[in-house]
Amino acid sequence: xxxxxxxxxxxxxxxxxxxxxxxxxxxxxxxxxxxxxxxxxxxxxxxxxxxxxxxxxxxxxxxxxxxxxxxxxxxxxxxxxxxxxxxxxxxxxxxxxxxxxxxxxxxxxxxxxxxxxxxxxxxxxxxxxxxxxxxxxxxxxxxxxxxxxxxxxxxxxxxxxxxxxxxxxxxxxxxxxxxxxxxxxxxxxxxxxxxxxxxxxxxxxxxxxxxxxxxxxxxxxxxxxxx
Numbered sequence: 521x522x523x524x525x526x527x528x529x530x531x532x533x534x535x536x537x538x539x540x541x542x543x544x545x546x547x548x549x550x551x552x553x554x555x556x557x558x559x560x561x562x563x564x565x566x567x568x569x570x571x572x573x574x575x576x577x578x579x580x581x582x583x584x585x586x587x588x589x590x591x592x593x594x595x596x597x598x599x600x601x602x603x604x605x606x607x608x609x610x611x612x613x614x615x616x617x618x619x620x621x622x623x624x625x626x627x628x629x630x631x632x633x634x635x636x637x638x639x640x641x642x643x644x645x646x647x648x649x650x651x652x653x654x655x656x657x658x659x660x661x662x663x664x665x666x667x668x669x670x671x672x673x674x675x676x677x678x679x680x681x682x683x684x685x686x687x688x689x690x691x692x693x694x695x696x697x698x699x700x701x702x703x704x705x706x707x708x709x710x711x712x713x714x715x716x717x718x719x720x721x722x723x724x725x726x727x728x729x730x731x732x733x734x735x736x737x738x739x740x741x742x743x744x745x746x747x
Contacts (some may be wrong), residue, residue, distance in 0.1 A: 521600035575624055615653055617642075623673045627744040629667045632673070650675075669712045669743065682746035688719070695737040707743055715743055 550662070626637065634648035636648075652663040655672045666672075691702065699713035717724065719739045727735065 544726045580724065585633070615646070615650065616744055617650065617675050618677050620678045621675045622678040622683060624676045624681045624683065624744060625744075626674045627747070628666050628668050628670050628672060630732045631711070632666065632668070634666065637674075666713075669714050684744070684745040686719075686740045686745040688738040688740055690738045693731050693733055693737060693739045699731070701711055702737070702739075706739055706747070712743055 626641065628637075634643045634651050638648040638651055639645040646665070651672060651674065652659060654675065658670065658672065691706075693702075699716050700710040703713040703716055704710035716737065716739065719740065723735065723737070724731070731737075
């Protein structure tokens, strides 16, 4: 009897060992391939950043020469700029550029600096030293710092110099007014308030620096009469 039970038990164990595991549910290989082939959206390259403080790159007519900040040593016949050839070891910086000149008022624009002004007004960035010499009392000891809406004196040939005087309209001060919002509304830039102060300095000082409703101020029709 024991032999029969042993035989039945062996047959049962062998039959269980021969069972196979159920088939695994494999992913569709084609769909998997398609999903892996999907590309990311191609984004445009970002724009190059520009900075207002970057130094202007000025091309020199002779790239082998080291640019100086002084005047060109030769006479510029087209512009009739009078310069002297420097002596050895001495930098000559003539204060008079034209034989017959007049002073022209130049209004400093936001973003201006002396090299930029010299390039724009004279075509030679090296003449910034002359501009600084003429306006040192206005600029101060540091030529790298100039302020928007201040005025500089520039030498120009007398016949071509612009010497227009500002024209004014009257403005009645309203409740809540100050020089900042008046300048912003009139000229589009609140930083131009300094010109309103200069043009109305006497009446503002007489009123202890206070703008009262009903006061009459002078407003320029154009901030820069030569523009």
